[in-house]
Amino acid sequence: MNFKRDIATRTYSGFAIAALLILTILNILLQIGPPDIQRAGDQLLAMSADDGVANAVTSVVVYFRGFDTLGEIAVLFIAALGIGLMLSAHNRTTHEESNYILKKASRMLFPMIMLFGVYVMIYGHLSPGGGFQGGVIVASGVLLLLISREEFEVPHSVISALETFAGISYVLIGLIGLLVVDKFLGNFLPNNISQMGMLFSGGVIPLIYIVVGIKVGSEMSMIVQNLIQRSDDD
Amino acid sequence: MIEALFNYFNQEYVIRALVDVGSMTLFFVGFFGLLTQRHLLKIFMSISVMEIAIFLFFIGSIFNKTYTAPILGDGHTAFVTMNDPIPHAMILTAIVIGMAVFALGVSFAIEYYKLTGKTDINDINEMREK
């Protein structure tokens, strides 16, 4: 059947389907009483107290479920690869000059943004934050530089080298853990419980998160550069 | 009067019902947008709104007023009466992957526009058999 999306049919059918589904789902959800939740997190919090890391979410992302983070980095890599494949074939000629206020203000803002991004990346195990958030903040700093200067291009070889180094060292840390402690991504650096709350604590966990942050930051910078358009005729 | 209103909304089952109803309504607002919009970018935006609704539902259904954030500091020295950190980690991963897939979809739309010049979903019919 040829369901063309003209205005009257699509509006009424959209409303009808949405109302029907709302009523069904609400009918199911509101009949369940407050559930008796058995939390897996209780045992995890008790185990996390032996690791010496103050942020429980960091220890779950990097240590207890570190293999899922490896998969997520792979997905990000494939997405950046696809975007670079499709969009980098257009020539980018720079014609227009950017705003005067933007140029002067970005000189003051750019170091602050990079400093904040690196701080969030490094203190991921002591306060909310971590590799993903810090990497995206660094990429938005690079974006500020891209739109305020016409002649700036992120150098391809540097980004390539950073990303490769970060990806290889993640797997290398896992393999070294396999050799030393008999667990992939095991903790082989010294981590005392008396060090909780200090910068050097938690063994290999801050190292892994910094590596993740470098990889995510460089990938997002390449995505942003591929998407930006410099001239009006393309 | 205001006191009674505040105290009514602070109860356990009212907050749980509020989270369920609110996030499901947001999900179906996005679903309605997915069904009835014609521009490609609007469709991607509706999918993103649906994802945000699912994240809110997830985090809201383990919320309990007596638990605090799962981070030590500000006087806490032990991991007791804290929130569950496993759903937080899963939603973190899901947010990042949702953003990556969204960027990829947008780049497909840009390439298609550069190839044929159409952004309306009704006009994309190269593979339809006549």
Add this chain to the structure above:
Amino acid sequence: MTGIIILFSFLAVILVAFMSIIQKSLPDAIILFMGVGLGAVVLFFVFQAPDVALTEAVIGSGISTLIFLMALKHLKAEHEL
């Protein structure tokens, strides 16, 4: 007190999302979509989840909106249709 904040935040998020989908001009829709992300950040903060709130703030307001605006410039689309 948390119940009232959750109620008003949900109302705001639903209203802004609905207005963003109905808009005719695309740049307005994008700015309202950023408002949805910010409302979600407030809700995540009330639900005692600071990591998720920080991630949603950075990605929803920083990168997602940016990607959308750059796509708009490529597609040369100011109005729908």
